Amino acid sequence: MAKGQVVVVANQKGGVGKSTTVYALMDEFAETLGLKILVIDYDPQGTLTSLLDIDQAVLAECRKEGSICNMFERKEVNIIEYSDKIDFIPSDDALNDSFYSSKPGKELMLQKYVDKVRGDYDLIFIDTKPDLQAPIISAILAADIIVNTIATGGIEEDATIKFYNKLDEIVDLYNKKILKVFVIPTMLDTSRDAKDALYSIKVNLPDLYSKRYAALVNVPLEILKPIPRRAVFKNATGVKVSIRKYIEEFDTGKKDVLLDLEQIAKKIWGEVKQNG
Incomplete structure (x- = not known):
């Protein structure tokens, strides 16, 4: 099986x-399935980075000496050993400058970086910025599998259509091979809006x-x-422990x-194994 699918x-x-x-599933891949994974926070806002229990001095040193932005210059990127099974590249708010620079080929830099480190991991897991320009383009070009999260707090048809328009465009223009698209409905509750x-x-989405x-x-x-939509997600992230550890x-x-998260992780990993 090919190593390090993205x-x-x-x-x-x-x-x-x-x-x-991403925060919930990374532990399922690493601890439940026993995979060696690299997690990349590719969103300048750094929400994922803020959720993890990483010493601020370690983060500052990582960003100073080997920021994620270095990949746009083909320089060394520092990787934090978050656990025995999880390596992590934190976000940097300077990513926005890299995304929107005039540097030729900027959309290809993430792909080139993950191609270089694939062999060290079973899986590379990337959280992205919600932006249909350079951030999403470069993330899709690096991807083998897309996971599209769609909130059920209200109908988001317009946003969903725009996302798939962009995905279709990138696959067409770059002749990009994507193995599969998984959709995860999120924040589900018992409200009428969520059910609709x-x-x-x-x-409607599969038909479209x-x-x-x-x-x-x-x-x-x-x-x-x-x-x-369960309070346990907020409670776990509030104390910076994994969802699994908090519940257990x-x-x-x-x-x-946990059973739902484990099933989702197994589905995604099953696709990786089948097509690796």
């Missing part, structure tokens, strides 16, 4: 649970995908189990959440 979690809209999904949104994701996007005709789309140690009544 899973990119993306949406063109913020506030859809993207970083929280989930119906739209499960029924199959009929509208010619470049994606050979890229399978699969809707995964929704991630519920402090809130054992929420183990159904």
Whole structure:
């Protein structure tokens, strides 16, 4: 099996649970499935970086000596050993300057970097900036698998259509091979809006995908189990421990959440193994 396939979690809209999904699943890949993974916070806002329990002095040194921005100059990027199974590249707010510079080939720099380090990992997991220009373009060009998180707090058809328009365009223009697109509905609760949104994701999105996007005709789309809106996610991130550790140690009544996350991780990893 090919090492280091790249899973990119993306949406063109913020506030859809993207970083929280990466935070929840990284532990499932590493601890539950036993994979050696590299996690990259490719969003200048640094939400994922702020969720992790990393010493501020370590972060400052990493950014000073080997910021993620260095990949745009083909210089060394520092990697933090977050755990035995998880290596991490933190965000840097200077990423915006790199994204929107006039430097030729900037959209290819992330791809070139992950190609260089693939062999060291079972999986590379990337959180992205919700922006359909250079940030999303470069992330998609680096990806083998796309995970599209869509919040169910309300109907987001316009944002979803824009995201898939961009994905179709990139696959077409760059002749990019994507193995699969997974959709994870997030923030699901019992409200009418959430139920309507989930119906739209499960029924309308596959229909739209199959009929509208010619470049994606050979890229399978699969809707995964929704991630519920539960206080346990906020509670765990608030104390900077993984969702799994928090539930197992402090809130054992929420183990159904862990089963959902484990199932999602196994689905994604199964695709990696099948196509590696």
